[in-house]
Amino acid sequence: xxxxxxxxxxxxxxxxxxxxxxxxxxxxxxxxxxxxxxxxxxxxxxxxxxxxxxxxxxxxxxxxxxxxxxxxxxxxxxxxxxxxxxxxxxxxxxxxxxxxxxxxxxxxxxxxxxxxxxxxxxxxxxxxxxxxxxxxxxxxxxxxxxxxxxxxxxxxxxxxxxxxxxxxxxxxxxxxxxxxxxxxxxxxxxxxxxxxxxxxxxxxxxxxxxxxxxxxxxxxxxxxxxxxxxxxxxxxxxxxxxxxxxxxxxxxxxxxxxxxxxxxxxxxxxxxxxxxxxxxxxxxxxxxxxxxxxxxxxxxxxxxxxxxxxxxxxxxxxxxxxxxxxxxxxxxxxxxxxxxxxxxxxxxxxxxx
Amino acid sequence: xxxxxxxxxxxxxxxxxxxxxxxxxxxxxxxxxxxxxxxxxxxxxxxxxxxxxxxxxxxxxxxxxxxxxxxxxxxxxxxxxxxxxxxxxxxxxxxxxxxxxxxxxxxxxxxxxxxxxxxxxxxxxxxxxxxxxxxxxxxxxxxxxxxxxxxxxxxxxxxxxxxxxxxxxxxxxxxxxxxxxxxxxxxxxxxxxxxxxxxxxxxxxxxxxxxxxxxxxxxxxxxxxxxxxxxxxxxxxxxxxxxxxxxxxxxxxxxxxxxxxxxxxxxxxxxxxxxxxxxxxxxxxxxxxxxxxxxxxxxxxxxxxxxxxxxxxxxxxxxxx
Numbered sequence: 001x002x003x004x005x006x007x008x009x010x011x012x013x014x015x016x017x018x019x020x021x022x023x024x025x026x027x028x029x030x031x032x033x034x035x036x037x038x039x040x041x042x043x044x045x046x047x048x049x050x051x052x053x054x055x056x057x058x059x060x061x062x063x064x065x066x067x068x069x070x071x072x073x074x075x076x077x078x079x080x081x082x083x084x085x086x087x088x089x090x091x092x093x094x095x096x097x098x099x100x101x102x103x104x105x106x107x108x109x110x111x112x113x114x115x116x117x118x119x120x121x122x123x124x125x126x127x128x129x130x131x132x133x134x135x136x137x138x139x140x141x142x143x144x145x146x147x148x149x150x151x152x153x154x155x156x157x158x159x160x161x162x163x164x165x166x167x168x169x170x171x172x173x174x175x176x177x178x179x180x181x182x183x184x185x186x187x188x189x190x191x192x193x194x195x196x197x198x199x200x201x202x203x204x205x206x207x208x209x210x211x212x213x214x215x216x217x218x219x220x221x222x223x224x225x226x227x228x229x230x231x232x233x234x235x236x237x238x239x240x241x242x243x244x245x246x247x248x249x250x251x252x253x254x255x256x257x258x259x260x261x262x263x264x265x266x267x268x269x270x271x272x273x274x275x276x277x278x279x280x281x282x283x284x285x286x287x288x289x290x291x292x293x294x295x296x297x298x299x300x301x302x303x304x305x306x307x308x309x310x311x312x313x314x315x316x317x318x319x320x321x322x323x324x325x326x327x328x329x330x331x332x333x334x335x336x337x338x339x340x341x342x343x344x345x346x347x348x349x350x351x352x353x
Numbered sequence: 354x355x356x357x358x359x360x361x362x363x364x365x366x367x368x369x370x371x372x373x374x375x376x377x378x379x380x381x382x383x384x385x386x387x388x389x390x391x392x393x394x395x396x397x398x399x400x401x402x403x404x405x406x407x408x409x410x411x412x413x414x415x416x417x418x419x420x421x422x423x424x425x426x427x428x429x430x431x432x433x434x435x436x437x438x439x440x441x442x443x444x445x446x447x448x449x450x451x452x453x454x455x456x457x458x459x460x461x462x463x464x465x466x467x468x469x470x471x472x473x474x475x476x477x478x479x480x481x482x483x484x485x486x487x488x489x490x491x492x493x494x495x496x497x498x499x500x501x502x503x504x505x506x507x508x509x510x511x512x513x514x515x516x517x518x519x520x521x522x523x524x525x526x527x528x529x530x531x532x533x534x535x536x537x538x539x540x541x542x543x544x545x546x547x548x549x550x551x552x553x554x555x556x557x558x559x560x561x562x563x564x565x566x567x568x569x570x571x572x573x574x575x576x577x578x579x580x581x582x583x584x585x586x587x588x589x590x591x592x593x594x595x596x597x598x599x600x601x602x603x604x605x606x607x608x609x610x611x612x613x614x615x616x617x618x619x620x621x622x623x624x625x626x627x628x629x630x631x632x633x634x635x636x637x638x639x640x641x642x643x644x645x646x647x648x649x650x651x652x653x654x655x656x657x658x659x660x661x662x663x664x665x666x667x668x669x670x671x672x673x674x
Contacts, residue, residue: 232387239568246370276541278629287522304515309373
């Protein structure tokens with residue numbers, strides 16, 4: 001039986017075989033262990049001495065994940081196995097289940113991933129050809145910069161209003177050094193995949209938890225704003241009830257030049273959005289009763305030439321909004337904002353004082 | 354959104370912050386205390402569409418959202434007879450200050466119905482202000498009958514940056530044509546969740562989250578319309594959906610016969626796209642061919658790199674229409 005403390009011996013912190021951590025958002029509906037059992041193949045899940053820690057074997061491979069459920073909603077899957085193999089296994093499960101999802105980090109969460117830290121590399125990836133339809137100054141951007149000032153160059157581009165919409169942060173690598181915690185090199189991409197080398201598992205776990213808690217705040221704020229309807233007690237009132245919440249509005253820094261093409265592509269059920277819907281246009285505004293196929297929930301959406309209105313309903317997952325915003329940053333407008341001040345602050349990764 | 358539902362949605366938008374339009378009544382301190390509130394008056398019963406309340410001044414606004422140009426005189430007289438205490442009790446409003454509650458009634462209507470409703474109010478001797486929704490603004494008419502807080506909020510017309518929010522996109526009086534897209538989306542969501550069957554009541558609750566507001570009688574009307582919509586959808590796609598209407602005391606239901614989730618990822622996407630195409634009034638636009646897409650530089654990159662397809666994003670299925 002393994003303990004949590006033993007993980008630092010088991011996981012490799014060698015730069016040649018870095019530890020990978022994948023963060024998955026889970027909706028266990030009460031029993032997280034049971035969801036993990038449902039998810040794993042027979043005989044592939046082992047308990048440890050820690051009630052929140054499991055060993056999950058990948059079938060037909062001599063590799064495993066160490067699954068940490070201490071954060072009940074955002075589980076960490078630590079592994080030494082090659083990233084492609086680990087990703088393939090998790091993608092298969094996340095893609096076919098409605099109670100699991102990736103995390104979808106906004107650009108600014110990566111841009112300011114850790115305060116006062118030395119950057120080793122940054123990556124920007126923008127694939128705008130489908131939603132921009134050739135109308136953008138830059139339809140497709142792939143930048144990978146290494147070196148201690150890598151982020152400065154991307155920041156320089158970001159400050160140019162002509163370029164800003166096409167240079168989202170897609171991944172970042174930083175070197176962390178703390179006299180008490182140790183030294184680690186951390187890389188993280190926008191889908192919550194981490195790679196680490198160095199000498200401190202505790203530091204790595206704290207880094208992951210910091211990134212996750214910033215993201216969690218965004219997701220939970222969206223859920224707090226979700227629209228809910230409550231009926232009065234029918235014993236005392238024949239009809240009536242109350243409404244709470246509000247639509248969540250995204251403002252774009254650029255105009256949608258061809259709104260028909262934009263919505264046809266957005267609601268085509270394809271990756272990465274996986275939104276099903278039949279758009280209806282009236283006076284230049286598109287109304288869609290969409291379905292978020294990642295989670296199997298209806299999501300009413302309105303689209304105007306420079307905005308989008310999302311009607312998240314109570315008990316829906318705020319990840320739907322975070323995912324859409326992150327994917328729009330990488331496919332249409334890296335400089336989008338939320339109209340709601342609190343959600344916008346959370347998108348920027350600003351923690352309230 | 355159906356035009357007749359714009360007034361009720363507009364009044365809710367006016368107390369809902371964080372949107373595209375200024376929530377002037379929320380800024381004035383009002384909140385939505387209740388919707389579809391049945392009230393008893395000396396002139397008869399009336400169901401108030403929206404009750405707004407100001408928690409500090411204890412001022413209430415009973416809003417009647419007019420779907421068309423007809424003002425029902427009997428209903429308007431009930432509104433005139435409405436007392437603030439009745440509204441407080443009926444909408445279960447919490448009064449946070451020990452202040453005498455006050456009440457005003459406002460009508461809300463589309464601009465094209467303004468003159469007729471103003472005339473009807475005048476002829477009936479009713480002194481209600483009227484909020485009028487124009488294509489790009491909301492203005493207050495009969496302003497002399499309005500409370501000070503309402504006059505302050507609409508001293509100048511409110512400019513609309515976008516149409517009002519769609520909180521209630523359809524109701525029991527909507528046509529089946531209007532309701533069908535919402536029912537279809539709820540069915541697609543059920544497919545995505547791999548359900549094999551769903552009752553008409555559950556489907557109605559998913560298609561219309563505001564269903565909870567209505568009386569049993571109106572809920573029944575809404576369920577019947579949802580059933581009609583399902584019947585049409587199943588007739589158009591009998592390979593995917595089979596409709597079983599309500600019998601006796603048994604709720605109707607839909608069987609989901611063929612599920613895109615049973616396919617591999619590419620087939621799954623195509624399966625959902627097919628369900629969309631069946632509802633689409635116009636053909637979807639083909640994916641744009643962008644000059645430079647699939648550039649020759651990418652081709653040269655393959656000389657030095659391994660398999661780049663192991664990246665984050667899944668291979669996208671092609672729309673085969």
